[in-house]
Amino acid sequence: MNQLVSVVVPNYNCEEYLDKCLEHIVNQTYPNWECIVCDNGSSDRSVEIIQKWAAKDSRIRVLINEVNQGLINCYNRMFFDAKGDFIMIQDADDWCDVTRIEKQLAVFAEHNVGLCLTNSVFYSPLAPPDYQKKTGSGLIVASSDEVWAPATIMFKRE
Numbered sequence: 001m002n003q004l005v006s007v008v009v010p011n012y013n014c015e016e017y018l019d020k021c022l023e024h025i026v027n028q029t030y031p032n033w034e035c036i037v038c039d040n041g042s043s044d045r046s047v048e049i050i051q052k053w054a055a056k057d058s059r060i061r062v063l064i065n066e067v068n069q070g071l072i073n074c075y076n077r078m079f080f081d082a083k084g085d086f087i088m089i090q091d092a093d094d095w096c097d098v099t100r101i102e103k104q105l106a107v108f109a110e111h112n113v114g115l116c117l118t119n120s121v122f123y124s125p126l127a128p129p130d131y132q133k134k135t136g137s138g139l140i141v142a143s144s145d146e147v148w149a150p151a152t153i154m155f156k157r158e
Helices: 015-026 046-057 071-079 101-112
Strands: 005-011 033-040 060-065 086-089 154-158
Touching: 005 015, 005 071, 005 101, 015 033, 015 060, 015 154, 033 046, 033 071, 046 060, 060 071, 060 086, 101 154
Parallel strands: 005 033, 005 086, 033 060
Antiparallel strands: 086 154
């Protein structure tokens, strides 16, 4: 499989996390990706950091909303700009395993699905003390008690 994956990263004041987020995208084991980062009216150094990464890797494109347009409008702008066969959502304050794209594409190749998501682990002092790291996988339905993060989604563009 050598299809293009568009990684979309909405950003609002995430300067503290952007370097780690973009480093993990740039170091993906699957090489055929583009990354679209949309800054949504940040007042911190986010734009400077995003532009630094874009200067180092031509697969990273920068979109800037001078005024915060809200998350949905930010996503829509990136979706319309994306050229990939698949779209992968990645939050600016998160990072992913460097094999994420490769592993999620393998699920698409093996199964007839239009959407794939992954487990996630919270590394935050704000996470509940009883949070359980879940290692299982399988079908997740909206009514289940499974914990999943929207920022782990990859879906077919068609």
